[in-house]
Amino acid sequence: MKKGKTLDRDLSWVYFNHRILQEARRESVPLLERLSFLGIYSNNLDEFFRVRVSALKRLAEYGDGPSDGDRRRAQRCLREINRLTFEYAQEFEATFALLREKLAAEGIRLLDERQFSPEQARYVRALYLSELDSAAYPLIVTRGARLGEPTDSSIYLAVAMTLRPGGGRLPERDFALIELPVRDFGRFVVLPSGGTGTDIVFLDDVIRFCLPFIFSGLGYEAFEAYTIKFTRDAELELDSDVDEGLVEKVARGVRNRRRGAPVRFVYDRDMPEDMLRYFKRRFEIDRYDSCAGGSRYHNMKDLMRFPDCGRSDLKFPVRIPVPAPGFGTDGSVLVRIRRRDLFLHYPYHGFSNYVRVLREAALSRDVTSIRTTVYRLARNSQVVEALVCAARHGKEVTVTVELMARFDEASNIDWAKKMQDAGIRVLFGVEGLKVHGKLTHIASPEGDIACVSTGNFHEGNARTYTDITVFTARPDLTREVDRVFAFLRQPYRTFAFERLLVSPLTMRRKLNALLAAEIRRARQGGEAYVTGKINHITDPRLVDRLYEAADAGVRLDLLVRGNCSLVTEGREDRIRIRGIIDRYLEHARILIFCNGGDELYYIGSADWMTRNMDRRIEVYVPVYDPSIRAELRRIVEYGLRDNAAARIVDGSGRNEIFRDGRPEFRSQRELYGHYLSQAAESQSEP
Template identity: 35%
Template sequence: MKRALYRSASRHGKKYINRDLSWIEFNRRVLEEAEDPSTPLLERLQFLSITASNLDEFMGVRVAGLKDQRKAGLNKTDFTGYTPQGLIKRIMKRTERFVRDQYRTYRELMRLLSREGVSIVSWDELSPTQGEALKTYFQDIVYPVLTPMAVDVSRPFPLVHSREVYLAVVLRPLVPDPKNEDRTYCAIVQVPSILPRAVLVPGRRNSRKQSYLLLEDLIKRHIGLLFSGYATEAVHAFRVTRNSDLTLNEEEAEDLLQELEKELRRRRRGFPVRLEIEKGMHLDALELLKDELELDDDPYEIEGPLDLSFLSKFAGSLAGFDHLRYPKAEPVYPAEFDDEDDILAVIRDRDVLVYHPYESFEVVNDFLIDAAADPDVLAIKMTLYRVDAHSVLVQALVKAAESGKQVTVVVELKARFDEERNIAWARVLERAGCHVVYGLAGLKTHAKVTLVVRREDGTLRRYVHVGTGNYNESTAKFYTDAGLFTCHPDIGADASALFNEMTGYSTPHDWRAFAVAPDALKPKLFDLIDREIEYARAGQPARITAKMNSLSNQAMIDKLYEASQAGVTIELIVRGVCCLRPGVPGLSENIRIISIVDRFLEHSRILSVAAGGEEEVYITSADWMTRNLTRRVEVMCPVYDRSLRAMLLNLLRINLSDNVKARELKPGGGYERVKGELAPLRSQFELADIPLWKTVGEYLYGTTVNEREARGSTPKSS
């Protein structure tokens, strides 16, 4: 058995799992949630929609990058043993299977939904009365926004936007050309994304059933109205995914904001990576698309509606079907602040840990709102990576600046697919008088830190919030993330130094509490792992427990292999990409890795090490990926308060005990659902009972939360 395990890990001489193939496995785990009969039906549609959005981004970024390498003639193998060409072939095979499974799942979900009285129908299923009503809708609402784009000698092939659904129309003139009677003409029509993709069909009076017609089917039915003098020979849907990555020369850019705006316009014309076509597309239209788009690979022929991401809005818009959804989640306001009018006073007294979405993100908003209104607050500094479209935090920063406070905001303009929104917010902040900084050249600012400086009794006190997730009210409702509020002097000093480095010319800081990428985080992690190795070799308990989104840095994986071989027990909760092979004899038999995919997106990054007895616990913005450790500004922050450490340790233990939504990574690179003889434990449902896990946390170390007086000595973790 051991020999078979070793062979599976060393197949083709590989001791690592390829990052992109691991990502496909992650998206398959999401698809499994759509396939799972125990998941509420409309939630299954949401998961299916997520798989489509995920695949779009993967194609537009990761596959696009590989195709760039192939075009450049690069044939070097990566550390997992793949050349760009070889990896593209493997990805395409797996993706084709994945897409087939997506649409098989779609058909099954539509069948189940029809039993509940909701159907997506074809035009032929409509009654004459319904057809007339939808024709009126087309003429009044749809027709005015359509733009037919002919393709001929005088009108070149139009710009086809990435990820939009189009119709390719093949036409014949009603009066044929005597010189070329077989000639056809082609035109392109965009299906307007500004209109609902699923159009409600007028139903029978008093009927509870709801029928919908897809917008492209409505347009197809009336396409002849756009092309008078021509007969429609064929009309089929298609969709293009373009290279969505940005290539900025930050060193030579005179104005980074303007340069990014130019690059965003270039993105619209990025080279095509993928072509999806409706099954049975007319050969004339297909040849036109292949010639004009200059695709290297065959198109994906889809048997069903293109772009299943529309299912998210569709499922969310259905009223009266709450029994087909998860029970509504109501985040609780953190108990530590619930009966207090002064948030800053609570933080002065003790550190507070909050965990979203179980606890409301409103406390972060209120922290900044109170600071903005407090006359004794002199300065506010904050990092913004992905910002909500209607950000309360930005409005609080604006008010703080307008009231005369020093407000500094580090806005990351290069947050992929949020660039335009961040540009807009940066301009709002600048107009209000905030000092807006766009980070350091060549690095993304991914740290999540807020610093409030307040005048108190003739001195200054720093209040700090450090988080694992973005300052985004919308995503905080369904991303799991931890946030620490503290006045600890070492953390406050490091927060000040961090902002000075990002906004000025400060030399690298001698960090007291923080470990900051790109220079100090990876060495700190290695030091912590090396210390556990020494404990293991000395026969003492040695353990590493970590939770993150992705693990793909080769040096970090090798260090974990070294720790496993030394006898360190390693338990990892890695939601997405994982390039480490666990459980391989002689290499990683002491490493266990699980992934949890459930109602909420597991997003928090937490690390604990045994530290010879009293565990050290850290929260961080960084995954263990090369980009996070070497090309981003990231922060790892210790949790000094013993009871808060106990809470996070308990949280990790609950995650690791999940035997309902957890899958365990096997040596061969596949995942299997965790099975056990214990009663079912679904970690997200357990954590929804906030008083339970916080109470257990305090029980482990006693009820004393305030350790302010005990912090006079240098913390062990520094």
């Protein structure tokens, strides 16, 4: 097999996040949404450093664990990540400055403490005295205050205070650290503006303005304040104490996460050198940590919550979910599923349709049990409410909760306890394997129903993530979904799956077989292709198999949102990859294999990454219903036609918008229009 050049997984992620940053510069994107894209870029970067860069740092730093080759690769990758991060930081700052100018032109002024009018100064003073005074606690570190463990969810002001000289002595300086009370007050404060537009200020600058009040009576006469932030290693360290329950281990790991080693230190580049050296020494920033001088403001993920200022014209137009075919407003949806498979595509269709299925199952006299998997849940989860309702109606309800869902561990522990208190049987997955598959099984003597989804059963996600859910009563599929739940209960047993692709049991082998069949047909001169959409492709063995397929003549037309290790150079006529960044996060996984003209369709939870193939429980389900297959084909084809929001993913990092000279075609907008037309036609039928 001829191997091709591949792109390192972590570098491909940096290129992906850059595509989000590029959206903030797009004139066709509404102004406040462009600010939000800056926030998304910043939030993603924080998580990347917390998880992936921290892992690379461990590889690069500890000589007794990984091989020399792994260590050198990690060191090279860290250098390149730091180089690109610095380059993109300059682009970020330039974009933010540009957007501030455009906001000002729209009457939305982002001020700092030096620009307050007398009325605004009085307002900020009153705000401090009435509310902020009890929330801003400085630590004067040069006077022996213990710093504690700064968290990467917070933003800090490093303050230099100059003492009044006395007795002929020269002025002296102290250094202090203030954690901004963002959790209590938000990052932005709207100021009185006299009815001429909207004036907004960062909370950072409110605190800067109030420094004389904060340090009142301590003898300081001058103040300087510079923003700093930390990103810490977020990997959970769980010990192997076999006598301790998994819930307790995870809970302790979450508590310890805030004490993770720093991996990135970002500071205001205007900070004096002696002050910078002092804080780097106090926080033990070493040579493997990313240490970058930046602008006046950090933690720009808060831009995702920038005030909308009542300007709906500067946001994406509101899109109300479209009525989903087959769900209707009356009659039994369970009966309709038993007649034919049904399909939802979020957020074009409402997530309430899935909740409706659970609610009817909870109340139905015929349903005996409900089993489902939980990876992430919404803050006020209607899914949990429906499951609790089912348990109270005497149904046997079993929920498999993934405790290791990154950054949602604490929330999942709380939900697990609440469900247990309501009489729901809660399982905590399989040791050593994350339960990432999105499954629901409803048992009934009238016919079992299975639900397979590409995304979490999460109301919030379903408003912003594009995901697909398929409901089926086909016995061959419901039996195998039932077997997956049996595997979750008894992972030591062997289970056979003929229809479903289940990792880590059968998925890798079956995907290899599907690709091998396309390669064989191509070599025999027949038509062969793989079409689909997925979030990430980085597994080395699958990447090599895709190169082999392309070299054999198999056409690969793929939508890949995030990490992609494929490099298309020299294979552009056989490998076509696009990445769509638009108002919704592309999240659905759809696979279409030519299969000699008798196409095979799959949807599921797994990306083509090593973790999904070997270290997670994932499921792909075949789709047989002709109308649903047509919708899946449309989703993929619309994405490949997109010449407005799709960028070329070729491994170069250029991220150029795909242009074909045709009239603008924006896939998410066109899909919404399609579903509106579909709903109108359905309502007009007698």
